[in-house]
Amino acid sequence: MTGTYEVASVEETWELARKLAAELKPGDIVCLEGDLGAGKTTFTQGLAAALGVAGRVTSPTFCIVQEHRGNGAFLVHMDLYRLHDEDDVLAIGWEDYLTDGAILVVEWPERAGSLIPASARHIRFTHLDDNCNVRSIDINP
Numbered sequence: 001m002t003g004t005y006e007v008a009s010v011e012e013t014w015e016l017a018r019k020l021a022a023e024l025k026p027g028d029i030v031c032l033e034g035d036l037g038a039g040k041t042t043f044t045q046g047l048a049a050a051l052g053v054a055g056r057v058t059s060p061t062f063c064i065v066q067e068h069r070g071n072g073a074f075l076v077h078m079d080l081y082r083l084h085d086e087d088d089v090l091a092i093g094w095e096d097y098l099t100d101g102a103i104l105v106v107e108w109p110e111r112a113g114s115l116i117p118a119s120a121r122h123i124r125f126t127h128l129d130d131n132c133n134v135r136s137i138d139i140n141p
């Protein structure tokens with residue numbers, strides 16, 4: 001699925017994530033781009049719920065990577081915010097995660113630079129108005 005969607009609540013963000021989750025397969029990489037608080041982790045929580053992950057999906061900022069298992073799905077959630085460059089990203093075992101059959105969701109993919117393959121999906125989150133909950137979510141192939 002592609003396109004630009006406006007979501008006015010966390011529930012609507014989850015609903016969009018659920019639709020995208022139906023298209024994801026092992027090995028897919030999903031890059032979540034956008035400012036602090038734009039809704040990247042919230043979207044990942046929706047993906048995880050749709051994939052049958054039972055536990056809570058929290059922001060992985062401090063541990064960088066969290067692994068979740070769902071209904072036959074293996075979801076790896078990374079937040080690269082605290083890393084600086086490609087060497088840092090390689091040091092956390094980036095290549096191992098690529099070969100593991102995981103669905104890899106990456107917040108702050110900018111830090112990984114050219115390590116992000118051309119086949120990755122990109123989703124851009126924009127906080128439309130600081131005073132309300134409306135976000136724009138732009139999904140590209």
Ligand SMILES: Nc1ncnc2c1ncn2[C@@H]1O[C@H](COP(=O)(O)OP(=O)(O)OP(=O)(O)O)[C@@H](O)[C@H]1O
Nearest residue numbers: 007008009010013036037038039040041042133135
């Ligand atoms: N429509 C919406 N979609 C998603 N989150 C929303 C929405 N409206 C309000 N929020 C709130 O905005 C916040 C989004 O935070 P979230 O942790 O998902 O952002 P993030 O992009 O992961 O930030 P970071 O870069 O710091 O990891 C949450 O507190 C959530 O409840």
Ligand SMILES: [Mg+2]
Nearest residue numbers: 040041059107
């Ligand atoms: Mg986050």
